[in-house]
Amino acid sequence: MPVFRNFGKEELTLRNLTLSVFGAMLPSTLVLILGFFAILHSWLNAFAEMMRFADRMFYKDWWNSTSFSNYYRTWNVVVHDWLYTYIYKDSINVLGFKKRGPGMLSTFLISAVAHEYVLILTFRFFYPALFLMFAGVGCKYLIIAVHFYTY
Incomplete structure (x- = not known):
């Protein structure tokens, strides 16, 4: 990830750490939501449909x-x-x-x-x-x- 490109190469300061953490928040939140949708919604519903499983409360x-x-x-x-x-x-x-x-x-x-x-x-x-x-x-x-x- 470009945010962590220079991480470890330069001195670790509170400013650099804060910028890295805040720079990774949006992408990590998007990955969490997309992973939730892909696994707990789409993937499990596809298997439930193939197996004719009626209760779909995932x-x-x-x-x-x-x-x-x-x-x-x-x-x-x-x-x-x-x-x-x-x-x-x-x-x-x-x-x-x-x-x-x-x-x-x-x-x-x-x-x-x-x-x-x-x-x-x-x-x-x-x-x-x-x-x-x-x-x-x-x-x-x-x-x-x-x-x-x-x-």
Whole structure:
């Protein structure tokens, strides 16, 4: 990307870092929206049409989310339902967690590892930004939820 052409060749200052970050915001937002449309809308609807799958709720109104928990539930309903059914509920039932905290933590960590693994295979490099985003937000939400439900 032209914004990062001289990144690493010149001295790293707050001005250069800020210009690089703000220069990458619009293209990265466009890639996010186009990726959302391509994968969660077009691709999954095409497979649902070929397989004659009637329920086509792949995402809900994530753009109206007011919290991270609501965003994670509505952004990708397919992944959320799979994580809830096979990771969260199984970690509570099989591993015997009595409280929601360890189940939520294991779900966020497994989701973060799986997403980072897909990025490693796709882009052929390891940059744990998505892992930190998923695990960090998940752990923050976990701390807030545990604090809220214990008092």
